[in-house]
Amino acid sequence: MAYKRNVDRLPIIPADARVHNVTCHYCIVGCGYKAYTWPLKKQGTTDANWIGTDLSKQQDALTEAWYAPSMYNVVKQDGQDVHLVIKPDMDCTVNGGLGSIRGARMAENRRSDITGSQQQRLTDPLVWRYGTWQPTSWDDALDLVARVTARVIEQDNENDLYVSMFDHGGSAGGYENTWGTGKLYFGAMKVKNCRIHNRPAYNSEVHSTRDMGVDELNYSYSDYQVADTIVLAGTNPMECQTNLFLNHMVKGMQNGAKVVIVDPRRTVTVDSCEQVAGAENVLHLAITTGSDLALFNTLFTYIADQGWVDADFIAKSTFQGEVAVPEDAAHPAALGSYEAARAACKMSLAEGAAITGLTEAQIIQAAEWIARPKDDGSRRKTVTGYEKGIIWGNDNYRTIGALVNIGLITGNIGREGGGTCRLGGHQEGYFRPSDAHVGRPAPYLDQLLIAGGGKVHHIWANDHYKTTLNANAFKRVYNARTNMVKEAMDARAGATREELVDAIAGAIAAGGLFSVCVDVIHSQIGQAAHVILPAVESGEMNLTSMNGERRLRLVEKYMDGPGSALPDCLIAARMANHLERVLREEGRDAYADQFKGFDWQTEEDAFMDGYNSANPEVSYDRLRAAGNDGVQEPVKGYEGDKLVGTPRLYEDGVFTRHGREDGKALFCLGGWRGLQAPGKEQQKASHAFLINNGRANMNWQNWFLDQKNDFVMDRFPVPFIQINPDDMAGLGIKAGDMVEVYNDVGATQALAYPEPTARRGETFMIFGAPNGAQGNIVNAGTNELILPNYKHTWANIRKISDATPASARISFKSWEVEL
Amino acid sequence: MKCNRLVDAGRRQFLRGSLVGAAGAAAATVLPSAPAEARGVGLAMLSYPSNRLANIADLKVDEPMDVAYPDADSPGVLLKLGTKVDGGVGPEGDIVAFSVLCPHKGFTMSYNAGDKTLNCPGHFSRFDVEKGGQQVWGHATQNLPQFALRVDDKGDIHAEGVDDLIYGRLSNVLA
Numbered sequence: 006m007a008y009k010r011n012v013d014r015l016p017i018i019p020a021d022a023r024v025h026n027v028t029c030h031y032c033i034v035g036c037g038y039k040a041y042t043w044p045l046k047k048q049g050t051t052d053a054n055w056i057g058t059d060l061s062k063q064q065d066a067l068t069e070a071w072y073a074p075s076m077y078n079v080v081k082q083d084g085q086d087v088h089l090v091i092k093p094d095m096d097c098t099v100n101g102g103l104g105s106i107r108g109a110r111m112a113e114n115r116r117s118d119i120t121g122s123q124q125q126r127l128t129d130p131l132v133w134r135y136g137t138w139q140p141t142s143w144d145d146a147l148d149l150v151a152r153v154t155a156r157v158i159e160q161d162n163e164n165d166l167y168v169s170m171f172d173h174g175g176s177a178g179g180y181e182n183t184w185g186t187g188k189l190y191f192g193a194m195k196v197k198n199c200r201i202h203n204r205p206a207y208n209s210e211v212h213s214t215r216d217m218g219v220d221e222l223n224y225s226y227s228d229y230q231v232a233d234t235i236v237l238a239g240t241n242p243m244e245c246q247t248n249l250f251l252n253h254m255v256k257g258m259q260n261g262a263k264v265v266i267v268d269p270r271r272t273v274t275v276d277s278c279e280q281v282a283g284a285e286n287v288l289h290l291a292i293t294t295g296s297d298l299a300l301f302n303t304l305f306t307y308i309a310d311q312g313w314v315d316a317d318f319i320a321k322s323t324f325q326g327e328v329a330v331p332e333d334a335a336h337p338a339a340l341g342s343y344e345a346a347r348a349a350c351k352m353s354l355a356e357g358a359a360i361t362g363l364t365e366a367q368i369i370q371a372a373e374w375i376a377r378p379k380d381d382g383s384r385r386k387t388v389t390g391y392e393k394g395i396i397w398g399n400d401n402y403r404t405i406g407a408l409v410n411i412g413l414i415t416g417n418i419g420r421e422g423g424g425t426c427r428l429g430g431h432q433e434g435y436f437r438p439s440d441a442h443v444g445r446p447a448p449y450l451d452q453l454l455i456a457g458g459g460k461v462h463h464i465w466a467n468d469h470y471k472t473t474l475n476a477n478a479f480k481r482v483y484n485a486r487t488n489m490v491k492e493a494m495d496a497r498a499g500a501t502r503e504e505l506v507d508a509i510a511g512a513i514a515a516g517g518l519f520s521v522c523v524d525v526i527h528s529q530i531g532q533a534a535h536v537i538l539p540a541v542e543s544g545e546m547n548l549t550s551m552n553g554e555r556r557l558r559l560v561e562k563y564m565d566g567p568g569s570a571l572p573d574c575l576i577a578a579r580m581a582n583h584l585e586r587v588l589r590e591e592g593r594d595a596y597a598d599q600f601k602g603f604d605w606q607t608e609e610d611a612f613m614d615g616y617n618s619a620n621p622e623v624s625y626d627r628l629r630a631a632g633n634d635g636v637q638e639p640v641k642g643y644e645g646d647k648l649v650g651t652p653r654l655y656e657d658g659v660f661t662r663h664g665r666e667d668g669k670a671l672f673c674l675g676g677w678r679g680l681q682a683p684g685k686e687q688q689k690a691s692h693a694f695l696i697n698n699g700r701a702n703m704n705w706q707n708w709f710l711d712q713k714n715d716f717v718m719d720r721f722p723v724p725f726i727q728i729n730p731d732d733m734a735g736l737g738i739k740a741g742d743m744v745e746v747y748n749d750v751g752a753t754q755a756l757a758y759p760e761p762t763a764r765r766g767e768t769f770m771i772f773g774a775p776n777g778a779q780g781n782i783v784n785a786g787t788n789e790l791i792l793p794n795y796k797h798t799w800a801n802i803r804k805i806s807d808a809t810p811a812s813a814r815i816s817f818k819s820w821e822v823e824l
Numbered sequence: 825m826k827c828n829r830l831v832d833a834g835r836r837q838f839l840r841g842s843l844v845g846a847a848g849a850a851a852a853t854v855l856p857s858a859p860a861e862a863r864g865v866g867l868a869m870l871s872y873p874s875n876r877l878a879n880i881a882d883l884k885v886d887e888p889m890d891v892a893y894p895d896a897d898s899p900g901v902l903l904k905l906g907t908k909v910d911g912g913v914g915p916e917g918d919i920v921a922f923s924v925l926c927p928h929k930g931f932t933m934s935y936n937a938g939d940k941t942l943n944c945p946g947h948f949s950r951f952d953v954e955k956g957g958q959q960v961w962g963h964a965t966q967n968l969p970q971f972a973l974r975v976d977d978k979g980d981i982h983a984e985g986v987d988d989l990i991y992g993r994l995s996n997v998l999a
């Protein structure tokens with residue numbers, strides 16, 4: 006039997022409930038919600054309530070006057086217990102009142118002492134003492150962090166301090182917190198050995214589009230509604246950017262847009278597009294995995310040969326000449342002019358068809374839908390979205406470049422109904438001092454750690470154990486190195502602080518690693534940490550972020566954080582304060598001075614110190630007034646009580662992301678070169694199954710909160726792997742059986758889910774799960790700029806056991822709707 | 825194979841066409857035998873009316889019967905599945921009943937006999953009626969509310985409770 010909450014009524018929001026603007030912090034779309042709070046011993050009635058509707062009657066579909074049990078909780082606000090309802094905002098242009106399976110559980114996934122939800126949230130700093138973690142004060146925990154860290158950093162050499170830090174918005178990221186951590190590690194210090202939350206280095210996921218002058222978020226979501234063609238390359242928006250799909254792409258299809266989907270897998274998005282637009286208006290290019298670059302170069306060649314190009318745009322807005330940037334260690338392909346790209350990327354229909362496994366007719370069809378001008382000669386408005394299928398796929402730099410090439414030749418960047426954009430994962434919210442000192446290619450942090458590099462590791466909301474590649478090896482070494490320090494600490498139980506720090510330093514000198522983990526929960530990598538610092542999430546602090554169309558909003562704090570948890574920006578500030586103090590005590594005054602400027606008391610102080618310093622028009626008050634529609638960045642001014650934004654970039658045809666003075670976009674001169682990352686071809690040759698992998702709509706990121714959400718865990722108690730039923734029969738596997746997926750680099754486990762649309766020999770496994778990390782079997786191979794290729798993993802599969810009772814009771818039916 | 829049977833008078837193709845009017849009382853519902861009454865204040869769950877929905881002799885395998893519970897404005901479906909399921913009642917343990925209002929945004933769902941699922945035309949969520957209404961895939965943040973059934977010695981099927989909040993009402997039993 007499926008999980009039921011057995012909640013059959015909810016408290017009614019009273020008319021005088023407090024209302025807060027909330028942007029859903031889970032995915033890039035950033036849907037608008039409203040949080041209502043009111044005192045515990047009050048409620049509205051069926052005839053006197055927040056919405057003035059007679060609630061004694063059944064409400065219609067799409068009503069504003071209903072909320073689900075998942076949208077309700079009891080939380081603390083200013084120390085008092087209050088009711089909380091977080092429900093989708095009907096008036097927000099992003100989502101128009103739609104929630105998703107992730108966002109509409111925001112309230113339920115708040116920590117509550119009353120309802121018992123999310124008791125896994127960290128409440129107090131923890132330090133490793135007496136053989137386990139003991140709660141302590143911030144001052145005690147940060148003193149230890151500062152003293153050990155100060156031992157390994159020098160004013161002119163901070164290379165032994167390794168840092169893993171989120172760079173996103175939403176969740177616990179945002180402008181406040183990226184600035185707090187950024188000012189500490191890139192301002193006060195110049196830390197070079199660092200990485201970002203979902204990849205093993207500090208780099209961009211989309212270097213090539215930026216190098217070409219094109220920011221990766223250049224359109225407005227409304228462009229999908231007026232496009233003639235929507236191209237979705239390596240992305241599954243019905244699941245991963247749900248309300249962008251439902252509220253914008255669907256409207257585009259209803260307005261007549263055709264859809265081209267590039268994905269080796271038949272995703273739910275393909276089916277949904279067929280439902281909405283009719284199968285005749287959907288072209289699913291189920292390419293051979295990893296052959297995207299060949300497809301894009303073939304399309305580029307064919308479109309150029311047909312003359313379906315915007316010659317004016319190319320002449321006015323793109324670089325004229327040959328090569329502007331040569332291929333080198335920092336540029337996995339040269340960049341230059343249209344003509345140079347035609348030469349470098351040339352690929353015939355026959356070649357393209359052979360590599361992609363498509364027919365020439367399919368490629369021609371796609372080219373026509375993308376680029377053939379309309380009968381009156383006008384431009385076909387084509388908008389293109391791409392995401393992890395190519396970002397974490399084969400030959401990242403060249404593949405993204407090749408897709409942007411198509412946007413450029415067809416004049417579809419900076420124009421209504423156009424845009425070539427990544428769809429995104431988290432929201433964005435990046436504001437930091439320059440990272441130029443990190444270098445490019447950036448250090449491959451996880452491999453350095455495996456090789457024994459680093460002495461102290463600060464981790465900010467990263468869980469390598471679930472979301473890195475070569476994860477089996479990483480965990481083995483990380484456990485061993487951090488255990489050396491734990492053992493040294495255990496051996497000095499009862500020692501003074503100074504003696505303890507000496508003992509830790511001794512273990513570090515012997516190859517150990519001191520690990521400090523800042524997170525909202527006790528994460529898997531946190532099991533190895535020596536100090537654990539509790540952070541708050543969006544809504545437990547005021548937080549600004551922007552979504553996938555650069556829409557900036559302020560989430561208003563609507564509840565207290567758990568225990569003594571703090572915003573990351575203030576944790577960074579207090580860490581800086583302690584470092585300054587300790588360095589001064591040690592007589593290192595000049596170095597200590599670098600840690601000044603962290604006297605923030607609130608997240609708003611951090612916002613003003615950071616984001617506002619470059620965007621003086623933008624303040625919390627103005628964002629509060631701008632509500633859930635916010636303002637699209639860049640903000641150009643403040644007029645008539647409103648922030649004035651920029652709905653679409655590059656409408657003037659001037660491209661700037663690469664920093665070139667001439668404002669000309671560059672083309673990417675990247676020819677096809679097969680499976681680029683080291684070890685991929687060999688792995689493919691020696692294993693039976695492709696283990697394609699990614700997200701699903703229900704399972705968000707690495708399941709950090711959802712691992713304690715009954716509704717989610719009831720559906721998939723362990724991560725699933727979708728396998729063709731004939732392949733399952735061949736392996737002697739039944740639905741729900743636990744299988745081991747193993748190869749030359751590691752092993753992981755999953756629950757077998759029959760998927761009739763899966764091609765033989767091609768599976769799909771959910772990524773980032775707590776109890777079956779797909780990264781265990783991803784080899785260490787990356788592109789030249791240390792972008793991981795998670796998607797191209799091959800392995801064998803064998804049965805471990807029959808379905809567990811929890812797995813046996815779940816549904817194994819198709820995900821495709823039958824109307 | 826039987827074609828899909830609809831549990832409501834008209835299939836609502838929200839995404840393919842214009843928005844059709846919202847869900848109301850289904851045309852062919854069996855009216856509750858007693859008026860619903862909110863007596864549950866202070867209890868862990870509400871007190872539900874016991875309403876006769878049908879007799880087991882009225883049901884055929886995979887032919888959904890439109891019902892309403894706890895009152896006429898809450899459309900549901902009564903199903904005989906042909907194989908025993910957890911929570912099923914009747915001599916074969918195969919009779920179940922669910923709300924047909926999608927817990928995402930309240931569109932009325934249709935039954936697909938092919939794989940025994942309820943499917944939503946709103947945004948394509950689907951629920952497995954053989955697995956207690958588990959959402960197979962979709963946007964709802966809860967599984968499908970199921971009606972608790974009892975079969976008496978005459979073979980009459982009575983609904984007597986609901987295990988999750990029905991879309992469009994903040995109390996399953998309206999005041």
Ligand code: SF4
Pocket residue numbers: 029030031032033034035036100103104105106107108109246247248249
């Ligand atoms: S689509 Fe994304 S932003 Fe919107 S509610 Fe869902 S998770 Fe939140």
Ligand code: FES
Pocket residue numbers: 926927928929930931944945946947948949962963964
């Ligand atoms: S109303 Fe059913 S999926 Fe949205």
